[in-house]
Amino acid sequence: MPSVIFDVVGTCFSYDAGAEALDARLGDKLRSHGVSPKLLFYSWVCSTERDYSYLSQIKQYKPFFEILSHTFVRVLFQAGVPNPENFGTEEDVKFVMDEYKKLKPRPGMGEMMRILREGGFDVWCCSDANVDRVKGYFDGAGVDMPLDHILSADMCAAGKPEPEVYKMARQKAGSDEEGEVSIFAAAHAWDCAAAKSAGFLTAYCTIYELDPCEAIFGSFDLTASSLVEMGQAIVDKWGKK
Template sequence: MLPAKHVVFDVEGTLVGYEKFYAAIDERLGNKLREYGVSPHVFGYLWIEVSEREYTYLSMSGGYTPYDKCIKHLFWRVLWKVGVPNPHDFATAEDLDFILHGFSDMEMRPGARECIDTLRRNGFTVWAFTMADYSRIYSYFHKAGIDLPEENMMSCDSTSIGKPASAAYAPLLEKLSAQGEKPWFAAAHAWDVSAAKRQGFRAAYCTVFEHEPVTEIFGGMDCVADSLPEMAQSIVRCSDQLH
């Protein structure tokens, strides 16, 4: 009997794209942002990156705060940082609610279903590990018609330890390693994959979000692919070579 095989996915940015979020920013504030020379896409990307940084720093310093709370309350600060002098006059609470609805309305990337189906056909159990709100992440799978058992989905909110802290990955690594071969961690964020690899996961990186692997900083991965279906195929091939 072959050992159990597992793949743990990051969700936002990896399986789920940010297009609906950027579109909501553009619809609500796009013309006003352009008056300051700021594209909605760049603003959205900066907002996400700042929120992830502050979330991580808070977690590291013992002040864990859910990511969804961080992104909500940092909105006006990021507006000020891109050059808007009076952020609360520029955008209203209703604007923020509209944009955050777009965040919740994001969709699976093209190829996400194919990626998951390929892995499952080849004997892998699929897991999701996110630093975002559990119910919001679960809704992305539900809307896409992709079945993922609730027990296979985990959020850092349940432990109040944010990725990429080693303690965030360790319990899942220990659990899955005890069930079979060394599990895979798959993501489109190099910082996430490389952190999981250092803890003992096999690392699968997709360039769909960041484009450049930047191995000079993050090191090499066990497999690198430009699309989610290609990443799944690479994981299967690598796993087969181990047997």
């Protein structure tokens, strides 16, 4: 059976809950220093993704949320906020992180999954988040994702885009079987680029980054502007006729 393996956070679910929580908690204080709460939140997440990846590369793997919980002050400092050590409290950081974990599904995510399954695809997901958390995301959105089809980077103690993660995903999803179609789908161009290097066909959605930046990441096998469009395009292109 052909398979599709999805990235989760940023692709199937947006980061908006965390940005909204930061705005609700500290937005007015941030704006008084000319700092956009939304931009600061995305800077915090992106710098955490960088540190998560770099620590994985030097074999000092740490879970994503552990890094996120300890790096708020440095992001405030880099944004030019005066006295960043005293700007927020541990309770503020905990509130934002707890709300961030209540990820909101992207528009049409459930419909996309239905299109793929009805089109004959075995649907998996692969995330840097742990299995239980990912299961909670899908359950909260009312979308079925079997526990044994949720792959976490924790399973191989490495973080995306380390090759070990994609190798593990291919093995778990049965993608190494000769002649079997296996697609990796994401809204992160770097994620698709890494999956392509690991032998996956790639489907990229512009819903998060807008610009594919092909001059940097190369081209992908399929590009779509929404999840529903991507799901249908996968079925049309690779589904069994």
